[in-house]
Amino acid sequence: MTSSALPVAAGGDPFGPDMLAEPYPHYSRVRDQTPIYWSPFLNSWVVMRYADVKAALLDPRLSSALTRTAQIEHLPAHLREMLVPADTTLGRWLVFQDYADHRRLRQLFSAGFTPRIVQQMRDNIQTLTDDLIDAIVERGQMDLVADFAAPLPVMVITELLGAPQADYALFKHWSSTVGMYFAIGVIGNETTIPLLNQVTEQMVAHIGELIAARRQEPRDDLITNLIAAEEQGSRLDETELIANCILMLHAGHHSTTATVASGIWHLLRDPDQLELLRANPALAESAVEEVLRCETAFPMVVRAATTDLQLGGHTIKAGQQVNVCLAAANYDPAQFPNPDQF
Structure with missing residues (x-):
């Protein structure tokens, strides 16, 4: 498949330099319209939807080691x-x-x-x-x-x-x-x-x-x-x-x-949530999980395909990089009802 035939993000790449200041609205737009697409800016596939992100992270054909090799070979x-x-x-x-x-x-x-x-x-x-x-x-x-x-x-x-x-x-x-x-x-x-x-x-x-x-x-x-x-x-x-x-x-x-x-x-x-946590410290663990969902410290993790494979209806070629967008998946309403609410 030529680069011109690859699917691109609807409304613009959310990883382009002009969209990084406020990325979450762009993540949501692209996730809903083009949940897997090719980013020319990243020279990589980008996976946005929770189900596809989970599948990518569990797929042994998508390698962490190969991403290091690909970076150095670049x-x-x-x-x-x-x-x-x-x-x-x-x-x-x-x-x-x-x-x-x-x-x-x-x-x-x-x-x-x-x-x-x-x-x-x-x-x-x-x-x-x-x-x-x-x-x-x-x-x-x-x-x-x-x-x-x-x-x-x-x-x-x-x-x-x-x-x-x-x-x-x-x-x-x-x-x-x-x-x-x-x-x-x-x-x-x-x-x-x-x-x-x-x-x-x-x-x-x-x-x-x-x-x-x-x-x-x-x-x-x-x-x-x-x-x-x-x-x-x-x-x-x-x-x-x-x-x-x-x-x-x-x-x-x-x-x-x-x-x-x-x-x-x-x-x-959110003073109400703060007061709830103060009144019930046993909620600390779930509060931490919610913080990790809302503001993950690692918005993306990178993998590279060791072989041709199918992901979300798209063919990923061997050697191509796949940016798995945790930040977009964490706001997917199909997985998290009311995802914008902390």
């Missing part, structure tokens, strides 16, 4: 060569693994989060939250993101990794920079790739020191548990352990910052 040869130092580590991220490797890494990392570690996390999060709020009260004013939503996740992960809180600013900088890897096929150049290499090298060295210290003097903490974790005779090798600690730092920072800020914003806009 770069000129000299940039691909330049990227090797960072890619050697970051390419081992769990999110870029498929099938057996993905399951193995998930199981090994899950084994690190023992009930005792989870309880320690609860206690630490409560203490860090109280400290941030006390400081805000003392100042008498706050910036929701800068003073609370952004620092809290990095502080939590800093403690989780067993690093001193003095590392907070460093981890925050590293976490922001290493996220470039997700879009390196688009933003990779002679400036961004050396910066990514530099930050990756620094993170590998720093986290490697934390791991070496735990090997010498084990503690009752996450890294010690990850070192010891074993699943059907398999253990994490050093690169997998370091790489996925880096991923945990990056993903836990940015996604949690967005979720905390969005959740508080929604509750402040």
Whole structure:
């Protein structure tokens, strides 16, 4: 099928640069009229409807690993060569693994989060939250993101990794920079790739020191548990352990910052819901789920077809990318009655 024959979004691509400021009305329009279409802006299929999104996420023929390969292959040869130092580590991220490797890494990392570690996390999060709020009260004013939503996740992960809180600013900088890897096929150049290499090298060295210290003097903490974790005779090798600690730092920072800020914003806009939650704290879990639905931290996830396949009546060719739009699916009235209501 030629590009001119591919279905396009009714009324314009909601991922075009002129529509990103207020995307949700555009998501709804396109989802209702062209739920699967080809985006020239993204050079990818886009899947918008809940049922199709679910089918795409469950289809083993749509690969996470292949999206990384496709991004790197999009770069000129000299940039691909330049990227090797960072890619050697970051390419081992769990999110870029498929099938057996993905399951193995998930199981090994899950084994690190023992009930005792989870309880320690609860206690630490409560203490860090109280400290941030006390400081805000003392100042008498706050910036929701800068003073609370952004620092809290990095502080939590800093403690989780067993690093001193003095590392907070460093981890925050590293976490922001290493996220470039997700879009390196688009933003990779002679400036961004050396910066990514530099930050990756620094993170590998720093986290490697934390791991070496735990090997010498084990503690009752996450890294010690990850070192010891074993699943059907398999253990994490050093690169997998370091790489996925880096991923945990990056993903836990940015996604949690967005979720905390969005959740508080929604509750402040809806005083009735805020009062309901205050009166019944047991509703906290469902409130978090609703925040994740309304303002997902990851509007899209990307897959690539390993073979020709059918999705929602369209033929996806092998090698083509598929952007699975979680944000549009989360407002699909076929799945969520009154989707615009928080």
